[in-house]
């Protein structure tokens with residue numbers, strides 16, 4: 001009986017420790033020669049060279065309360081002293097890229113060619129460097145060594161989503177939404193209605209701008225535009241542009257037409273990049289927090305533009321629920337313009353866009 005209990009306890013400890021390790025995995029760039037030991041009180045088993053990227057698999061405290069990081073070296077677990085973290089380690093944010101054109105790999109930005117990457121290959125970027133001409137070079141791992149490739153012929157291969165909210169700002173819900181988006185480090189795009197922009201909502205729009213969200217024009221009156229005159233259309237979008245500019249200092253470059261209804265005549269008058277969506281949550285119809293959440297989680301893929309309305313409480317809460325889950329699945333949330341830029345799509349003034357997957 002005792003033995004069984006001991007085994008159970010050991011299994012529990014094992015399981016628990018593996019979970020806590022998994023939770024703290026992150027990548028670092030080791031910026032100076034660093035000693036590795038086989039235990040917190042162990043012997044030196046090797047050194048990590050300067051400018052090496054390593055994955056940290058967990059932390060351990062020694063008797064003096066000092067932090068040690070667990071790394072993998074020569075196929076074995078080792079420990080590096082954490083006090084050097086601020087000095088010797090720099091956290092690296094992994095970025096996945098795809099090569100769009102066959103590309104030379106160089107030893108350094110100015111160095112010799114050591115190989116070539118095929119079009120379509122996927123690489124992880126561990127750092128960036130700018131050469132004298134201002135061109136950005138990516139640091140990648142190539143045949144076991146650090147190397148550099150030009151960023152010119154690459155696109156971002158990360159799982160990116162643009163989440164968009166129409167018909168606001170809502171004096172009731174948008175402020176709360178902005179607070180939560182900031183907490184989650186999510187950037188969104190808001191297609192505002194001119195008729196909702198006044199002294200009472202001005203601070204909300206200022207906050208959108210300050211927090212790095214993108215602001216688009218959704219008309220003033222939310223009218224079905226194809227049946228309106230040229231003058232009406234010009235005035236309706238112009239008034240909204242002006243109200244936004246009075247607050248943020250700039251006119252929106254993006255438009256989303258009410259009901260997604262537009263034609264060449266309207267396009268010519270408004271002259272903005274026209275943004276649709278690839279994932280319609282039907283949030284205005286269901287008005288149900290869980291259904292909003294599920295409609296996103298069941299249909300989303302990288303490159304999507306998601307349609308929501310921040311004038312409904314259920315849309316705000318449902319989308320925040322989905323965001324939390326998707327972040328755990330490795331998705332990042334960016335503005336529409338950022339999504340297009342990172343996916344290598346050059347938005348034109350009168351272009352029409354549904355997602356970054358076309």
Ligand SMILES: [Zn+2]
Nearest residue numbers: 166167258259
């Ligand atoms: Zn609308």
